[in-house]
Structures are given as structure tokens and as C-alpha cells.
Amino acid sequence: MFHWIHKYGSPKYFYNFSRRLTPWLGGITAVLLAVGLVWGLVIAPPDYQQGDSYRIIFIHVPSAWMSMFVYMIMATSGFIVLVWRMKVAEAMMRASAPLGASFTFLALVTGSLWGKPMWGTYWVWDARLTSELILLFLYLGFIALQSAIEDRRTAARAGAVLALVGVVNIPIIHYSVEWWSTLHQGPTVTKLSAPSITLNMLLPLLDMALAFTIYYFTIVLKRVRCELLDSESGSNWVRELADDKGY
Amino acid sequence: MGRAFTAILVRDLTLALRHRSELGNPLMFFIVVVTLFPLALGPEKDILMRVAPGIIWVAALLAATLSMDSMFRSDFEDGSLEQMLLSPHPPALLVFAKVLAHWLVTGLPLILVSPLLAMLLYLPTEALPTLLATLALGTPVLSMVGAIGVALTVGLPRGGLLLTLLVLPLYVPVLIFSAGAVDNAAASLPVAGQLYFLAALLVLALTLAPLATAAALRISAG
Numbered sequence: 001m002f003h004w005i006h007k008y009g010s011p012k013y014f015y016n017f018s019r020r021l022t023p024w025l026g027g028i029t030a031v032l033l034a035v036g037l038v039w040g041l042v043i044a045p046p047d048y049q050q051g052d053s054y055r056i057i058f059i060h061v062p063s064a065w066m067s068m069f070v071y072m073i074m075a076t077s078g079f080i081v082l083v084w085r086m087k088v089a090e091a092m093m094r095a096s097a098p099l100g101a102s103f104t105f106l107a108l109v110t111g112s113l114w115g116k117p118m119w120g121t122y123w124v125w126d127a128r129l130t131s132e133l134i135l136l137f138l139y140l141g142f143i144a145l146q147s148a149i150e151d152r153r154t155a156a157r158a159g160a161v162l163a164l165v166g167v168v169n170i171p172i173i174h175y176s177v178e179w180w181s182t183l184h185q186g187p188t189v190t191k192l193s194a195p196s197i198t199l200n201m202l203l204p205l206l207d208m209a210l211a212f213t214i215y216y217f218t219i220v221l222k223r224v225r226c227e228l229l230d231s232e233s234g235s236n237w238v239r240e241l242a243d244d245k246g247y
Numbered sequence: 248m249g250r251a252f253t254a255i256l257v258r259d260l261t262l263a264l265r266h267r268s269e270l271g272n273p274l275m276f277f278i279v280v281v282t283l284f285p286l287a288l289g290p291e292k293d294i295l296m297r298v299a300p301g302i303i304w305v306a307a308l309l310a311a312t313l314s315m316d317s318m319f320r321s322d323f324e325d326g327s328l329e330q331m332l333l334s335p336h337p338p339a340l341l342v343f344a345k346v347l348a349h350w351l352v353t354g355l356p357l358i359l360v361s362p363l364l365a366m367l368l369y370l371p372t373e374a375l376p377t378l379l380a381t382l383a384l385g386t387p388v389l390s391m392v393g394a395i396g397v398a399l400t401v402g403l404p405r406g407g408l409l410l411t412l413l414v415l416p417l418y419v420p421v422l423i424f425s426a427g428a429v430d431n432a433a434a435s436l437p438v439a440g441q442l443y444f445l446a447a448l449l450v451l452a453l454t455l456a457p458l459a460t461a462a463a464l465r466i467s468a469g
Binding site: 082134137138140141144145148149154157158161162164165166168169172173176177179180 | 392395399400402403406409412413415416417419420423424427444448455459462463466467
């Protein structure tokens with residue numbers, strides 16, 4: 001196993017491997033997105049209370065899931081950075097932060113657009129909204145720290161510590177905010193009993209969630225490649241690559 | 248190990264006491280910020296009574312954060328921080344001593360002066376013990392968690408503002424439980440739950456934060 005990690009953990013192999021992988025991932029994203037959007041926005045039945053405006057969940061819920069998923073990826077990469085100092089993990093962490101912040105922002109915006117017709121207001125100081133907002137602050141703090149430290153590797157290790165501290169804090173923040181105030185509806189999909197959502201809405205939702213996940217991996221691999229080219233610009237394989245392209 | 252801890256603690260306290268003029272600054276900041284609120288919100292008793300716990304806690308939070316920037320700065324600049332990290336003693340322990348000294352100098356005076364400010368804002372006297380308890384449990388958490396942020400930004404030329412961006416979101420639980428407890432106490436409701444949570448946060452911060460701070464200092468100084 002360690003042999004495998006060493007091979008694909010080296011920037012050169014990872015670059016080539018991810019370059020072959022991304023077109024496939026991009027294709028799958030396109031198919032899943034198309035299916036999910038048509039199914040969710042056209043075929044799925046309207047909600048008996050909310051009419052058609054509930055359809056924003058097909059964007060909102062996957063973004064909210066991704067906002068947390070990406071932070072977990074960052075924290076995991078951060079752990080790898082601190083323990084094994086892998087350059088690919090550093091690149092992964094740095095490439096993920098703006099994507100995670102974007103997903104968080106998207107979740108907040110779609111949520112408030114949905115909140116206007118449903119709750120009668122764009123923003124309420126509800127527990128989930130607030131903890132999502134704080135998650136956005138955590139992402140922005142991470143990005144600010146990355147751009148403040150000049151040396152790449154120091155920045156990555158400092159960011160790793162911050163991401164791990166954040167990951168310990170996220171559950172605490174989440175539950176403290178939950179007890180502070182709540183208006184948001186409870187979880188409907190991840191309950192242990194049967195989900196309280198019809199299959200015809202659940203399936204496009206899951207499809208969209210998968211589409212968002214694979215979209216994230218497509219984009220993050222592209223960004224990781226840019227990060228690797230930038231940080232490895234002095235190494236032989238990057239020079240050869242540039243020579244091949246005729247730069 | 249115990250001797251190294253005491254040595255750092257005594258050294259930092261001595262250094263702080265020799266800069267008497269700087270000693271009072273966080274306290275002054277705390278008092279001035281609290282004074283601004285009645286000027287902005289109006290002097291009516293019922294409004295101030297209602298928002299007093301929040302004002303005192305937000306002001307304490309800001310005072311703690313802004314005073315923190317200097318925690319490792321001078322040691323980093325004159326190289327003694329590097330010597331501490333090179334010493335055979337566990338860096339987490341030394342960090343703990345430094346944070347404790349910093350809290351004794353900046354956090355403790357805040358607690359001592361807060362009854363006066365609570366009276367200025369017409370906080371009911373029944374809520375006073377709870378206010379003191381939340382400050383006593385909460386401000387050390389702020390110092391411990393803030394130290395991680397300070398350690399990450401200590402090498403940066405303008406780390407002050409960045410530090411507040413990094414640590415303020417992490418302070419949310421402390422703020423919620425503390426202000427909530429004081430609110431409850433003012434309304435004569437039970438407060439034990441929030442105080443237990445604050446105590447739990449304190450234990451968690453005391454055990455984990457020095458390790459993270461030491462790791463961050465190694466990155467910044469290394």
C-alpha cells in the first residue's frame with residue numbers, strides 16, 4: 001500500500017494520473033447534472049405545500065452537503081500534510097478552500113432565496129443558517145491565512161493546523177448554535193428511519209448530490225494540477241512538460 | 248518540568264509588570280467599548296438591562312482578542328521563542344505557562360472590573376455571580392484558543408487583523424453559552440447547563456489548545 005501511496009503521492013505521477021482522470025470525471029458530472037436538473041426541475045412532482053419553489057433544494061441541499069464535505073477533505077489533507085508532509089495533500093488543501101467557500105456561499109444564497117417566499121424573509125438568525133455562515137468565515141479565514149504567508153510550504157502547514165482546529169470546533173459551534181435558536185426544518189434524508197421525502201424527489205436529490213461531488217473532484221483536480229505546476233516549477237518533469245508544449 | 252513552567256510564568260509576569268503602562272490598555276479598551284453602547288443605544292434602563300450580558304461579553308471578547316496579538320510577538324522577535332522550542336521541555340507546557348501568564352495579566356482584571364460595568368448597564372444583581380462565573384470559565388478558553396491563532400500569525404508583519412478573522416468564529420460557542428447563561432440568570436432561570444458546557448469547553452481547550460499552539464509555533468518559528 002505504501003508503495004502505491006508513494007507512487008501516486010509524488011507530484012509528477014499525480015499530475016499525469018489526474019490529467020487522465022479529469023475528462024472522465026467532467027463527463028460524468030455533465031451527465032449527472034443534466035439528468036438531475038431535468039428530473040428535479042421538470043419531472044419531480046410539486047410539493048403539496050410549497051408548490052414549485054421547493055425545487056431550489058436540488059441546488060441548496062447538495063451545496064450545503066458539499067460545504068461540509070469539502071471542509072472534511074481539507075482537514076484530512078491537513079492531517080496528511082502535518083504527518084507525512086505530502087506535497088499533493090498541500091495542493092489539495094489549498095485548492096479545496098475556495099471551492100468549499102463557494103459551495104458554502106451558494107448554500108447561503110439559495111437558502112435565503114428560498115426563505116423569502118417560505119419564511120417571509122431573506123435571513124433569519126436560525127441555527128443552521130448561522131452555523132453555515134460561521135463555516136464561511138472559517139473558510140475565508142483559511143484563505144486569508146494562505147495568502148498572508150509567503151512561503152508555500154509554511155503556509156500549507158499553518159493552514160493544516162487551522163483546518164484541524166476548525167474541524168474540532170465545527171461540531172461544537174454547530175450544536176451550540178442549534179441550542180441557541182432553531183427554525184430550520186430537521187433533517188429529512190439522513191434520518192435513521194425511512195426518509196420522509198418521496199422517492200421521486202429523493203432520487204434526483206441524490207443524483208444532484210453525486211453530481212456536485214464529482215464536479216468538486218473534477219475542478220479540484222484541475223486546481224491541484226495548477227498548484228503542482230506552480231510549486232514544482234523548478235523540477236525537471238515540469239520543464240519537460242513545458243518543452244513538450246513548446247513554451 | 249514544573250520548574251520550567253514556573254520559570255516561564257514568573258518571567259512573563261515580571262515582564263508584564265515592568266510595562267505598567269501597557270498593562271492597563273486591554274482594561275481601558277473593555278471599559279471604553281462598554282461605555283460606547285449606552286451612547287449608541289440610548290440611556291433607557293430597560294433596553295440596557297436587556298442587552299447588558301451581550302455587550303459585556305462582546306466587549307470582553309474583543310478586548311481579549313486585541314490584547315492577544317502581543318502574546319508571543321516580543322519573544323519571537325528577540326529569538327527567545329526559538330530557544331524555548333529548542334529546550335528539552337515539552338513546548339506545549341511552556342506555551343501553557345505563557346498563555347496562563349497572559350490571562351492573569353489581561354483576563355483577570357477584566358473579570359474584576361466587570362461588576363462595575365454590569366451596574367452601569369443596570370444588570371440585575373442576581374445575575375452578577377453568573378456573569379463572574381461565565382467570565383471566569385470563558386476568558387481562559389478565549390486565551391487558549393486565541394493562542395493558536397497568535398502562534399499561526401506571529402511571523403507575519405501585519406498579523407493583528409488576520410488574527411481576529413481566524414479566531415473570532417471559533418469563539419462563537421463561548422459567546423453563546425456565556426451570554427445565554429447571564430440572560431437566564433437575569434430572568435431568574437436555571438443556568439447550570441450553560442455553566443457545565445463552559446466548564447467542558449474550558450477542559451477541552453486546556454488539554455488540546457497548548458498542543459495545537461506548540462505545533463503552530465514550530466511552523467511559524469521554524
